[in-house]
Amino acid sequence: MTDAALHIHPTGHDHAACVDEALETAETLCVERGARLTPLRRRVLELVWSSHRPVGAYDILGKLDDGARKPAPPTVYRALDFLIEHGLVHRIESMNAYLGCNHPEQSHTGQFLICRECGNVTEMDDEDVRQTLRRRAAEKGFEVRSQTVELVGLCANCKAG
Amino acid sequence: MTDAALHIHPTGHDHAACVDEALETAETLCVERGARLTPLRRRVLELVWSSHRPVGAYDILGKLDDGARKPAPPTVYRALDFLIEHGLVHRIESMNAYLGCNHPEQSHTGQFLICRECGNVTEMDDEDVRQTLRRRAAEKGFEVRSQTVELVGLCANCKAG
DNA sequence: GTATGGCCTGATACACTGTATCATACTACA
């Protein structure tokens, strides 16, 4: 966490707490599931959580370079695959970027609110939306298995400011 | 249109009619708007419409190679940009691919039903869905400007078959 | 008719994103 990253956060909140909580939840979850949150995966998760803006795989890759080791792309993508599989991270399709999930307990498909002003993305986990999509698609004979919903616009902060 | 392409179409319909209608609508629309549907752009639109499956930019690029001229990537991307700008083509974010729009008259953001079995994609233009998304996001203080909705599942054909 | 300016296309080079493959290291368990 750099100071530079701090000021872009939605409400000037204590983002270190976000990160801590995310990492702890991840630990717990992985233990429960017998999944291995290795140091690398943990580090990647931490880097994804470095802000509330989606992070590119190659950004992560760059930050993994701690002088001695310079990981290669597959290293990051494999870690991301793991994290996504366990619901700890979401991929934002329209941005080719990755975002930490803040309620990974129950597997889910969220809806993402992408602010075009500040770049912050918040996840909306709305059952009404899910149902509506499923129902309307079903009326066309289509059985939905997974949903990608990404909305671009203005967040509350940026509307106010 | 090859025979090979025919059998993947949703209902064994006359796809040539789809293409003809799409091209004619595009012509009309561009005339109305004073936009120039050049031979290249028309050809790219035709190629996008070669099936009801999204087409990659480089697939189009390959098919533009008519022996003599071998266009470069920017040629295709510029044509696609034009077509997207005029609502004639949609980009499917989760597939990095492009799909012809079958009702480009009113500019819109559709919802896309992607069959994971046959690969066909149909566009659902549901105002209820749009409203629900806008409303639910607004309840979180978020003002929606554009929507990306891509649902993966099974189409009516593939469920039956 | 020529000139000017805007738009469209050609062409080269490059940036960004993601994967295939094989080798090595580590872990868990028998």
Next chain:
DNA sequence: TGTAGTATGATACAGTGTATCAGGCCATAC
């Protein structure tokens, strides 16, 4: 310990998209 399964390192490459400059086409103005 031995062994199978998993995780990471490393190299190379595939797929997707863009920056930039040059040339060509067309319309309007002079």
